[in-house]
Amino acid sequence: MSELLRLSGIRKSFGDREVLRGIDLAVAEGDVVALIGASGSGKSTLLRVVNLLEPIDDGQVLLGGEDISDPRVKPDPVRARIGVVFQHFNLFPHLSVLDNVTLASRHVLRRSRGDAERRALDLLERIGLAEHARSYPDRLSGGQQQRVAIVRAIATDPDLLLLDEVTSALDPELVGEVLELVRELARAGTTILMATHEMAFARDVADRVVFLDGGLVAEEGTPDEVFGSPREPRTREFLARVGGRTGLPPAAET
16 A cells, blocks of 8 residues: 655654654555553544644655645645544534534535535435534534544545544543544545544544654554563553553553
């Protein structure tokens, strides 16, 4: 598979605090890459860098071979190629579910309302929410809202889908329905870069797992490698700390 995204030497500071300290990462087309790590390790900042929501201090971001970190690049056409879903649903409360899902298709991609709505209704049907198309977000549960947010992100057929802790704001009983939708997208070949605290889910769905620690890539590999036999002491320490609440068995000692 060809490479879709490459990050080289990414550095990002907020004032005196260096959050990303030289990140190198590649994502191939069709791959699911899970970013794991403690709060403050740089996962969310890295996703915001990829979506051009945060300018970098040094390094290079290539999307499909194009240097999108060049300051001369217009961000909107790039963002049209990237779907993003944040921790909080960020649906527009004054718009119906259907209008939320079709907004980018109509105003960024300039699709006709009819084409955009047919695509949106098809996606909503697939996740069992077509009957709520004319409802407003406050009439939906948190899990339903987050599934709508994911559908909105994929309605434009993006090259890359970024997911930033998409279950962290949900009640535990609603997490499963959101994770099942992500699992379906992964099976369909969607290229996904996701930050997650759901270790068992990352082990189940991801092709590669990247452990960030202090703004650096401390370890990466297949789920079996990272979760089953991590090389780095910091990775083993992190997994031992979170394993009890994720259902993962303890990492093997090496």
